[in-house]
Amino acid sequence: MPGAIDYSRITIVPDFDTAEWWMGTKQHKYLVRQCKSCGHKWFPPFPACSKCTSMDLTWFETAGKGVIHSYVVVTQPILSAFIETVPYVVALIELDDCHEADGALVRVAGVLLDDEEAVAMGLPVEVVFEETKEPNIVIPRWKICGTAENTWKFTE
Amino acid sequence: MGNLTDKYCVVGVGETPHMRPSNRTTLSMACEAVKKAMANAGLEPRDIDGMTSYQAGDSTTSNHVATSLGIRLNYSLDIFGGGSSTEALIAHAVGLLEGGYCKTIVIFRSMNGRSGRRMGGQAPSGPVPPTQAAGDQQFYMHWGWTTPAQWFGMSAMRYLRDTGATTKTFAEVAVAHRYHASLNPKAIMRAPITIEDHQRSRWVSKPLRLLDCCLETDVSAALIITSRERAFDLKQPPVFIMGGTARTMAPSPSWNYSRPEIHYVAGNYGRNRLFGMAGISQKDVDIISCYDAFTFTTTIQLEAYGFCGKGEAKDFVKGGRLQIDHELPSNLSGGHLSEGYTHGISMVIENVRQLRHRADDACPRWAEGIHTYDRKAGCRQVKKARIAACLGWGTEATSSSAILRGIIG
Ligand SMILES: [Zn+2]
Numbered sequence: 290m291p292g293a294i295d296y297s298r299i300t301i302v303p304d305f306d307t308a309e310w311w312m313g314t315k316q317h318k319y320l321v322r323q324c325k326s327c328g329h330k331w332f333p334p335f336p337a338c339s340k341c342t343s344m345d346l347t348w349f350e351t352a353g354k355g356v357i358h359s360y361v362v363v364t365q366p367i368l369s370a371f372i373e374t375v376p377y378v379v380a381l382i383e384l385d386d387c388h389e390a391d392g393a394l395v396r397v398a399g400v401l402l403d404d405e406e407a408v409a410m411g412l413p414v415e416v417v418f419e420e421t422k423e424p425n426i427v428i429p430r431w432k433i434c435g436t437a438e439n440t441w442k443f444t445e
Numbered sequence: 446m447g448n449l450t451d452k453y454c455v456v457g458v459g460e461t462p463h464m465r466p467s468n469r470t471t472l473s474m475a476c477e478a479v480k481k482a483m484a485n486a487g488l489e490p491r492d493i494d495g496m497t498s499y500q501a502g503d504s505t506t507s508n509h510v511a512t513s514l515g516i517r518l519n520y521s522l523d524i525f526g527g528g529s530s531t532e533a534l535i536a537h538a539v540g541l542l543e544g545g546y547c548k549t550i551v552i553f554r555s556m557n558g559r560s561g562r563r564m565g566g567q568a569p570s571g572p573v574p575p576t577q578a579a580g581d582q583q584f585y586m587h588w589g590w591t592t593p594a595q596w597f598g599m600s601a602m603r604y605l606r607d608t609g610a611t612t613k614t615f616a617e618v619a620v621a622h623r624y625h626a627s628l629n630p631k632a633i634m635r636a637p638i639t640i641e642d643h644q645r646s647r648w649v650s651k652p653l654r655l656l657d658c659c660l661e662t663d664v665s666a667a668l669i670i671t672s673r674e675r676a677f678d679l680k681q682p683p684v685f686i687m688g689g690t691a692r693t694m695a696p697s698p699s700w701n702y703s704r705p706e707i708h709y710v711a712g713n714y715g716r717n718r719l720f721g722m723a724g725i726s727q728k729d730v731d732i733i734s735c736y737d738a739f740t741f742t743t744t745i746q747l748e749a750y751g752f753c754g755k756g757e758a759k760d761f762v763k764g765g766r767l768q769i770d771h772e773l774p775s776n777l778s779g780g781h782l783s784e785g786y787t788h789g790i791s792m793v794i795e796n797v798r799q800l801r802h803r804a805d806d807a808c809p810r811w812a813e814g815i816h817t818y819d820r821k822a823g824c825r826q827v828k829k830a831r832i833a834a835c836l837g838w839g840t841e842a843t844s845s846s847a848i849l850r851g852i853i854g
C-alpha cells in the first residue's frame with residue numbers, strides 16, 4: 290500500500306464552479322456535472338454543457354464505480370504532500386454509470402489505495418472517501434474491487 | 446491559408462545559449478535573442494513594428510522588450526501558452542501582416558525553465574509552502590497528478606496497450622534526437638546514447654524514464670517574419686510560410702477525462718487543414734520538428750499528422766529512420782530532449798536554418814551555406830532540405846503546426 294498523503298501540504302481553493310462538488314465529497318458523494326437541457330454528463334465541473342451550451346445545470350450522483358482505463362506509476366514525488374506516498378498509482382477511471390447513447394462517457398482520476406503490483410487496465414474499482422485534517426475537504430481515492438478478463442498490465 | 450501561401454517569410458532567427466542556470470532575467474535574455482534575430486536578418490530596431498510572445502506566467506512582455514531595445518510597436522500581444530504557441534503565432538503574424546497591422550513582426554519566448562518556475566513543481570528553494578490547488582488544479586493536484594510526465598504518462602501507458610508499441614519505441618526517438626544533438630555545438634546534452642542506455646535510465650513516471658523527458662532550460666529565442674518582397678532584400682535566403690494551424694482542439698475540451706481515446710490528439714484534427722493549405726502531402730516533407738516534451742509525444746504526432754498510420758509509429762521509428770540521412774529527420778538540433786527546452790520555438794528556428802542551408806554546426810563555412818555533409822566531423826545540414834513540417838504540442842488537446850519552404854536545394 291502506498292504511504293500516506295500529507296493533505297496538509299495542499300490547500301484546495303473551491304470556487305463558483307466547484308464548491309458544490311467539494312460539498313459532495315464531504316457527504317461521501319461522487320458528483321459529476323449534468324445538463325438539465327440535454328442530460329449530458331461531464332467532469333471536471335466546467336460551467337457549460339459542451340453538447341448544447343446550456344448553463345442550466347444540475348449534479349448527477351454516481352455510484353462511484355468504474356474501470357481502470359489507464360494509469361501512471363509515480364516514482365518521484367514532486368509535491369511535498371506526496372513525499373511519503375511514492376511509489377503510487379494514479380488511475381484514470383471510466384465511470385460505469387455515465388455512459389451515454391452516443392458514446393459520451395465520463396472519466397475521473399485519483400490515487401489508488403492499491404500498489405503498482407495490483408494495478409491493471411480493465412480492473413473494476415470503487416471510490417473511497419478519505420478524511421483530511423482540513424474538516425471541509427474530503428478527498429476521493431480508489432481501490433480495486435474485483436477481477437476482470439482481458440486486463441492489461443505494463444511490463445518492462 | 447490558401448492564397449496567403451508563400452506570401453510571408455521567416456527572415457531572422459536568434460537565441461541565447463541554453464543555460465542552467467542563466468542567472469539572468471527573462472527580459473535580458475529576450476533582448477539578446479531579439480537583437481541576434483535582427484542582426485541575422487539585417488534589420489534595425491526601426492524596421493520592427495510588431496511583437497508577440499507566449500508564456501505561462503513565467504516571462505517578460507513584448508512591450509518591455511521593445512521599450513528596452515528602442516523599438517516602436519504598432520501591434521503587440523503576449524499570449525498564455527506553451528508548446529502549441531510558436532506555430533500559432535506564426536499563423537497569427539501572417540494574418541497581421543496581410544491585414545496591414547504591421548510590416549515586420551518578432552515572435553519570442555523567454556524563460557528560466559530550470560532556475561525559475563519549473564513545470565508542475567514548487568518554489569526552487571527555501572521552506573516549502575502548502576501548494577494552492579485552484580482552478581483546474583483542484584482536479585489534478587490532490588491526486589498527485591501534477592507534472593507533464595505524470596499527465597502524459599497516462600496517455601503513453603494507454604498508447605502502449607492499444608498499439609503494441611514498447612518503451613523501446615520511445616527509445617528510438619531519444620537515440621535519434623540525441624544523435625542530432627551530438628552534432629550541435631549549442632546542445633546541452635551531447636553524449637550519444639543507445640537503446641540500452643535509455644532502457645537503463647531511471648523511472649520518472651512509469652512508463653516514462655528519465656531519457657524520455659525533455660531538459661529544463663533557461664533560454665530565450667526569437668524569430669522575425671515579414672513579406673516576401675522585403676524578405677528578398679534581407680541578409681538570409683527567405684523561408685516561406687506555406688500554411689499553419691493553431692490549437693486544433695478535440696471535440697471534448699478536457700484532456701483525459703472524456704475523450705474516447707486519450708492518445709488521439711489535437712494534431713489528428715489539424716492535419717488535413719495544414720497540408721491542405723500548404724498544397725502538399727506528407728510525402729513532400731523533407732524534415733520535421735516534432736514536439737518532444739517526451740519521446741512519446743513525437744511518436745504520437747507522427748501518427749496524428751499522418752506520417753504513418755495510427756499505431757504504426759513503432760515500426761516507423763525503428764532503425765534510426767528519424768535520423769539525419771534517413772527517412773524523416775526529426776529535430777535536427779536535438780530538440781527538447783537534448784538541445785534544450787524552449788517550448789517549441791528553437792525547433793522551428795532549426796528548421797529555418799536547415800531550409801536556408803545554414804545549419805550552424807562544425808562546418809567552417811556554414812554561415813555561407815557551405816557544408817561538408819560529413820557527420821563524423823559534425824555537419825548536421827540535411828542535403829536538399831526544401832520543406833519542413835513544424836509540429837507543436839501543448840497538451841493532448843492543443844497543438845499548432847506550420848509548414849515552411851526554403852528556396853535552396
Ligand atoms: Zn446540454
